[in-house]
Amino acid sequence: MVEGLLAPINLVIAALGAGFLLPLIARRSEGSAHALFWVTQLYLLLISGIWLLRLMNGAPAVEIITAGIQPPFAINLYFGLFEAFVVTAVNLSAILGGWYLLNYFRGRASAMSVYLILAMGISGMVMTRDLFNLFIFIEITALATYGLLALDKSPASLAAGFKYIIATSLASTFFLLGTMLLYYLTGTLNIDDMLLHLDRITGPIGLAASVLLLVGVIIELKPYPANGWGLDVYETVPAGVAAMISVGVSAGAFFALYKIVPLLADFLPVVAAVGGATFLASNFIGLRQRNVRRMLGYSSVAQIGLMTLALAVLNMLDKAEYVSLVVGGLFINHLLAKAGLFWLAGAVDRPGTEDWVGLRRKPLLLVLLGVLLAALAGFPPFPGFWAKWELIMQLSAGDLPFWVFAVLLGSLLEAAYLYRWFGFALRDAEQPPQVEKVGRLIPIGLFALSLLACGHLIANWLGLDAARVLVPVYMGILLYALDGMPGRLKAIVVLAAFAAYAYPVAMGLEGLHWLFGLILLLGGGVIAFAVLHRSDARKGFYPLLGMLLFSLVSLLDASTSLQFFFAWEILTLSSYLMISLGRGAKKHILTFLMFSLGSAFLIMAGFGFAYGETGSILLSDLSNVQTSATLVYTLLILGFLIKAGAAGLHIWLPGAYSEAEDDFSALLAAVVGKAAIFGMLLAGLHLAVNGAGAVDQVNYVVGWLGVITAFVGALMALFQEDVKKLLAYSSMGQVGYIITAIAISSQLGWVSAGYLTVNHLLFKGLLFLAVAGLVFRTGTRLMYKMGGLDKNMPMTFISVLIGIIAISGVPPLTGFGSKWLLLNALFDKGWYWQAGLAFFASAVAFLYLFRLIHTVFLGQRKTAHKDLREAPWLLLVPQILLIVAIMAFSVWPKLLIDPITTAIAGNFPEALIWEGTALKSRLGYWDGFMVINIVAGVFLVPLLILLFLSRFMRIQKVKQFNIVFAAERPATPETSHYAYNFYSFYEKAFGSFLKPRATAFWDGVSEWSNTIGSTLRVLYTGNGQTYALYVLFYVVMIYIAVGGMG
Amino acid sequence: MEYWAVKIGYFLITLGIVTVYGLLLGATVARTMAKVQGRIGIPYWQPFLDIIKNLGKRTAVSHGVMFYLGPVFRIAGGIGTLAFIPVIYGSEMFSNFNFAGDLLLAIYFVFFGQLGMALGAGESGHPFSAIGVARGLGQMTAYEVPFALAIIAIVIQYDTLSINEIVAAQQGGMTNWTLFTNPLAVVAAMLAFLGMTAYPPFDVVTAPNEIPIGPPTEYHSSFLAMMATNRAIFAGAKLILFMDLFFGGANGLIEMVIKTWAIYMVAVVVGASFPRFRVDQSIRFFLRIPTLIGIASIAFVQIFLIA
DSSP, rough: OHHHHTTTHHHHHHHHHHHHHHHHHHHHHHHHHHHHHHHHHHHHHHHHHHHHHHTTTTTTOEEEEGGGOOOSSSSSEEOOOHHHHHHHHHHHHHHHHHHHTTTHTTHHHHHHHHHHHHHHHHHHHHBBBBBHHHHHHHHHHHHHHHHHTTTOOOHHHHHHHHHHHHHHHHHHHHHHEEEHHHHHSSSSSHHHHHTTTTGSSHHHHHHHHHHHHOOOOOOOTSSSSSHHHHHHHHHHHHHHHHHHIIIIIHHHHHHHHHHHGGGGGGGGHHHHHHHHHHHHHHHHTTOOOBBHHHHHHHHHHHHHHHHHHHHHHHHTTTGGGGGHHHHHHHHHHHHHHHHHHHHHHHHHHOOGGGTTTTTTGHHHHHHHHHHHHHHHHTTTTTTTHHHHHHHHHHOOOOOOOHHHHHHHHHHHHHHHHHHHHHHHHHSSSOOOOOOOGGGGGGHHHHHHHHHHHHHHHHHHHOOOOOOOHHHHHHHHHHHTTTTTSHHHHHHHHHHHHHHHHHHHHHOOOOOOHHEEEEEIIIHHHHHHHHGOOOOOOOOOOHHHHHHHHHHHHHHHHOOOOHHHHHHHHHHHHHHHHHHHSSSSTTHHHHHHHHHHHHHHHHHHHHHHHHHHSSSSOBBBGGGGGGHHHHHHHHHHHHHHHHHHHHSSSSSSSHHHHHSSHHHHHIIIIIHHHHHHHHHHHHHIIIISSSSOOHHHHHHHHHHHHHHHHHHHHHHHHTTOOOHHHHHHHHHHEEEEEEEEHHHOOOOOOEEEEEHHHHHHHHHHHHHHHHHHHHHHHHHOOOOOOOOOOTTTTTTHHHHHHHHHHHHOOTSSSHHHHHHHHHHHHHHHHHHHHHHHHHHHHHHHHHHHHHHHHHHHHHSSOOOOGGTTTOOHHOOOOOOOHHHHHHEEEEEEHHHHHHHHHHTTTTOOOOOOETTTEHHHHHHHOOOHHHHHHHHHHHHHHHHHHHHHHTTTTTEEEOTTTTTTTTTTHHHHHHHOOTTTTTTTHHHHHHGGGGHHHHHHHHHHHHHHHHHHHHHHHHHHHHHHHHHHHHHHHHHHHHHHTEEEOO | HHHHHHHHHHHHHHHHHHHHHHHHHHHHHHHHHHHHHHHOOOOHHHHHHHHHHHHHOOOOEEHHHHHHHHHHHHHHHHHHHHHHHHHHHHHHHHOTGGGGOOHHHHHHHHHHHHHHHHHHHTTTTTTHHHHHHHHHHHHHHHHHHHHHHHHHHHHHHOOOOOOHHHHHTTOOGGGGGGHHHHHHHHHHHHHHHHHTTOOSSOTTOOOTTTTTSSGGGOOHHHHHHHHHHHHHHHHHHHHHHHHHHSSOOOOOHHHHHHHHHHHHHHHHHHHHHHOOOHHHHHHHHTTTHHHHHHHHHHIIIIIIIIO
């Protein structure tokens, strides 16, 4: 009895029965009708859910043939694992979607009935194995959809519905014709039987049959450009219906395609092209969308296109075993995320993306939106991430580079419009969007959690230890749960957890990993300590900080490219969100994200092609890459160069570094930026140094790019009035040297890279923290609004002083060591011109360094700053630690150089020799210990002399303004502090050389992308007849494409 | 210990000689300039008198710690630079502390004094100080370019960064001097040298003829004395460096005096003959012809000397 109730056929019968009963019952009692509606829905979910569990535990698939007679006169259903999965997912979306339609259903029993029948139609499409049955279910689904559209009775909705029905009718007509012809050829309507007689589907009729069948299904999937009819729908119907169409109907149609694909083995390239073109075009057009629902519609169409592409390509490559992971992952990701987003769009009910400003005041809504968008954009740990990764791997392995780049480009575009929307949500506004009933958010939250759970499961499925890999994410969630605690307590929790988590991992690291363990983890810990200086709650800050710090550990812990990439993406996402907390950051975060994702995708492609050649995702196996070494290395290095902020690819950097919260800027510039250096070294170690392939030419270009970056960074830093922008450009420039050092690929080069990296960590952390204190006290970042602060903030002044000496390369501090090593390495390599430019860059750096210290700490103090206090001591503690480190490494350079040499030992011929405290290279020598002692001597002796002389001089300490300037004693600091436009003459000297070419270039790229979007959109006239015509043209095109003309 | 005592003793002797020589050189230049302009000029001992006079001043003002330390930094920079350069080839007595570092150390240490001085001057709060420093640094970045290129050219040529070895390679007759083996590098370096000395046409950084700007604006008494002493030491150190790198070094004090004087006179002759550049003009000047010559010198070395 119970078993009978659970039979999958009831999925059809119950829905159909309830659908017919509903209008009747509603006449008596609307309440009962509602009850019946919900009970039926639950029942459907229950059946499919129980069967899903059973099938997952290995139960055999169910085959159902109704009425005791053979199809086509009866219904032939097949209920296997995939079917159960899709049907359950659809039923779940249906029941939760119904929640959003409560108002819509009120007084509309027919709507409920149609809704149930829609769910049934989709289930049928999924389950049936019979082509004619499939036609029937397609028709039922289409009619039910039309019914839901038409019930709304608004002109827009009716028009949309009309276009919809015309197009789908055309599609199902083709499908029916195809079915007829196939029946004629094979004598059966059952797909499995047809597969046994594939040889009969030949000749012109076979071709026509297949094409018609194919286009019938493909049109249902809304391929570009024959999809104008499908897009109006999303905008006009209630959110619940839109979600159902987007995920449910598409799921059914897609599953239909999945079923007939084996029949169409010859047409797979065309199917792939259809999917790929739709994915790309829809995402281009999505860029132009300002309407949330329509934008989500484009995203839906794009996602289905991507799944189509994946399905076709995996079958083409005989990798059908990956279909469940890739297509299934993409499917569940799309279903959960898109349904959630449509519901959210319905609950918030603000049509334009820019109307969502102020959502940040509603943390719950913001988190939901953030999770769903992250999933849709393919961020880890959500299913889309794993699926896209595997897709790229298989595309690369199958030698389909075009599709690799197309998929990545499309994904980038999709992220662009999705995150532009999120960017609006992150802005503050007086009147944030409201959600009337918070209960409505429950299904969305449920789906968000399901996304996480699915991500976790898929990670396990891939053979990863998900509980370990996903730690950064769970840490973020845990800390978010604790976000109500006081600020300092949270900071302590984060730091303690980080220490506890990082320590055992760090202990197990070796070589390069060990070195970067020190840099990222110890350095990160010291600089992150500064967050303690603020006692306020900083909502959202600590969870993200935890996620970011933990992802650094994961990055070092990664042994496969997948783990590395996972950590890299988490790092990207958490940095993005952290930066977005900065008050003025909203303008810059999208740029940051776009460049970060561009970088991530290049890295993914690089890993993909490596996997394609070696069949392994172990990072250490990168060394085996031979024929594609240049390609892999170029992609990886380019990806890391973007994150390192190499010239031309740097335009995300100044905004991100300067607009992030002040203490986070220190972490970002000093530590997080080093992850890119780590990546470069890793790629270099396996591909350039120990690799089997030759990549010298790539390194030559990278070497040049590095010194150009150093120069451009230094030059740009000169002209900044904003102290953090100055430091941001300075970071860019300093990282430029590191890039060049890595490209040198010799022991000297890599020792300098390591030395420069550590040194940069120390002084840039120091400077950013000092500046954090400055901004904290003065409330401004503009240098000309400060001045003469060395008396108020002596410790901060000393920090900056030590910092700038350590950057500048003036002996005796650490900076000189970096210059000595780098120039030696460059000379040794024979890169003389690069050395010349490096010289110039380091000279230019003096200018901005002097400006930094002069305009802020020297000169005339502003009257308002008279009583300013020193920075908070908790901010000074990490600075003191960094100063101690700089001084120790200055006195004993060996302390720093020895570990670096050890970390890279065995990879290069030795080029550095220690003789006592002196370091010798082939060309020169440097005894840091001696230098600092001599300098101390020549400094102290004149100082003592002056002190002695001072005893005979009556030295009077004078106050501010005790000077004569412009024939008077100045009365206001504003007129006598030389600070604004400090190097105007330099600007004059360089003239048009300083035009922002990189910015102009990327603006152009952005504009062109939008233009492509607009151009592709021109086809959408909104006219139903035109759309029908497109469908016909499309069919003809497919026919030609598959060879119907020949 | 004894080794160090001797080493330091030798260095103090060198320092004394260079200081006296530097001051005399300054007086010579002032007299030469005066003659060019039809004046008699100062007596040779005037720079000594100035220093003694300033040291004897009884009152002074201070704008703060950095102001006080500025001249100390400055003179430490000068003495330190000298300390890292061997003055006379093959002489233990005049080798200074050259063993601590090579050419790169000497070049980068030049900035030590400039930076410290700039900080002290900045604290005086006088805008002219800062303006002068800004201009000086700006001009410095520009003349560093041909200078660095020339240095790179000779490093390639001699395949070493050690000043001693560079001098050693130039022994055995005038024709072995860099001046004759690699004239382009020397021309580039000498053009850069004009900028370093801050004589006309590159003297706008201190604008000595009208209102004084730059570091000396607010300095006086012992502070000024220290700066004046440093000017002599620093000029001496730079001249010796140029002599070592480009003019065969020196085998004795007399040779050193003659060579450095001759090098200095180049700047004086140019200075006496040309009007002043604005700072943006001088930046552009250095980044054009001198830089091109510097580039040519590297190409020259790569094509003709090491290929």
